[in-house]
Amino acid sequence: MATDTFFGPDFEALESTDPEIASVILAELERQRSGLQLIASENFTSPAVLATLGSTMSNKYAEGYPSKRYYGGCAEVDKAEVIGIERAKALFGADHANLQPHSGASANLAAYGAFVMPGDTVMAMSLAHGGHLTHGSKVNFSGKWFTIVPYGVRADTERIDYDEVRAIALEHRPKMIICGATAYPRLIDFAAFRAIADEVGAILMVDAAHFIGLVAGKAIPSPVPYADVVTFTTHKVLRGPRGGMILCKAEHAAAIDKAVFPMMQGGPLMHAVAGKAVALKEAATPAYQHYAQQVIINAQALTAGLIDEGMRAVSGGTDTHLALIDLQPIGVTGADAEVRCDAARITLNKNAIPYDPQPPSIGSGIRVGTPATTTQGMTEPDMKEVAGFISRAVRDADGSAAASIAAEVGDLVRKYPAYPRG
Numbered sequence: 001m002a003t004d005t006f007f008g009p010d011f012e013a014l015e016s017t018d019p020e021i022a023s024v025i026l027a028e029l030e031r032q033r034s035g036l037q038l039i040a041s042e043n044f045t046s047p048a049v050l051a052t053l054g055s056t057m058s059n060k061y062a063e064g065y066p067s068k069r070y071y072g073g074c075a076e077v078d079k080a081e082v083i084g085i086e087r088a089k090a091l092f093g094a095d096h097a098n099l100q101p102h103s104g105a106s107a108n109l110a111a112y113g114a115f116v117m118p119g120d121t122v123m124a125m126s127l128a129h130g131g132h133l134t135h136g137s138k139v140n141f142s143g144k145w146f147t148i149v150p151y152g153v154r155a156d157t158e159r160i161d162y163d164e165v166r167a168i169a170l171e172h173r174p175k176m177i178i179c180g181a182t183a184y185p186r187l188i189d190f191a192a193f194r195a196i197a198d199e200v201g202a203i204l205m206v207d208a209a210h211f212i213g214l215v216a217g218k219a220i221p222s223p224v225p226y227a228d229v230v231t232f233t234t235h236k237v238l239r240g241p242r243g244g245m246i247l248c249k250a251e252h253a254a255a256i257d258k259a260v261f262p263m264m265q266g267g268p269l270m271h272a273v274a275g276k277a278v279a280l281k282e283a284a285t286p287a288y289q290h291y292a293q294q295v296i297i298n299a300q301a302l303t304a305g306l307i308d309e310g311m312r313a314v315s316g317g318t319d320t321h322l323a324l325i326d327l328q329p330i331g332v333t334g335a336d337a338e339v340r341c342d343a344a345r346i347t348l349n350k351n352a353i354p355y356d357p358q359p360p361s362i363g364s365g366i367r368v369g370t371p372a373t374t375t376q377g378m379t380e381p382d383m384k385e386v387a388g389f390i391s392r393a394v395r396d397a398d399g400s401a402a403a404s405i406a407a408e409v410g411d412l413v414r415k416y417p418a419y420p421r422g
Ligand SMILES: *Cc1c(COP(=O)(O)O)cnc(C)c1O
Pocket: 041, 102, 103, 104, 105, 106, 108, 131, 132, 134, 180, 181, 182, 207, 208, 209, 210, 233, 243, 244
């Protein structure tokens, strides 16, 4: 089997121990390299972060926090976590940072644990309008354990209606209000949410999983000055290792730390914590700020291209890294579009649009995002080309065009290698 030097000598050890899994890893690398990665929540993390994830930091038990551990031998992992915490506080201007959540969902679980009790009322964006499973879905802990009061977007503007949010909050007096979403292309008015939370005496939690990288790159306004607590993932636009993180005001620091450990988690994944520190260093550079701005420029160019191809952008466009595209004008469902794009080596996901007439398993739309293609170095003219590929692929009902679109996709991505071959 061909060794990919991208992984360095350690990959040879894997190839000899477990060629089956080694070949799956190589095939996945090839899939990521040879297609268009347009999933809005994905990115290509750096070789430096990958090296950290593959390190022996994974071996270390470190329950607790730096200099307050339940295990010996934590001097080195303590250094990594302290460096990461200091970088997070500096980058985001936060009082306190916790780098231990295993994922975005775990960070959210901890935030609930810190501020609310089962049965309490929590207000959050409905999943059907772009919210996340952890914002009150019936199949998630949030919907099972809490009384969820949802808000959505207006049917006409497809944007959050802050007067409606305020009215719902005044009626239900939630103990916590959550804003942030997985499929909302517009900026969120954090000052408006803060004012509403203050009026009803609620904790304001901002789930910044999708857009925190744009905040880190100073391309959009930060929720940190407004929120009691900000939770997020580290692997989306932020481009770090798969994982979660929490920022909060000093007065909530002890409650958040206790909620992450020991309430919700055991030992932290120290290789991931160290990887988060590396990603935070990368995100503090001018190059990353330029990247964050280009992510938005590319998302707007891609959206404009798809509109030119006869599709409709929910809310008319995007202010962020993602767009929600309504395919009803061209008579294609989200589910069909996802499968057809996949056949043409374009990876994206079907998505419900607000007030969707289709069930969620089908959906009337697709969600596209530009974090990964922008990491590769693509710019506006490439986005125009990508819009053309998507347009041809989603209309390719019999699959007859898939091979030729895939070949053109291959030509484009070869110009911008995600992980150069060694
Ligand atoms: C991605 C996401 C999460 C969950 O992150 P996981 O790491 O998949 O658990 C939570 N909230 C929002 C808004 C997200 O977009």
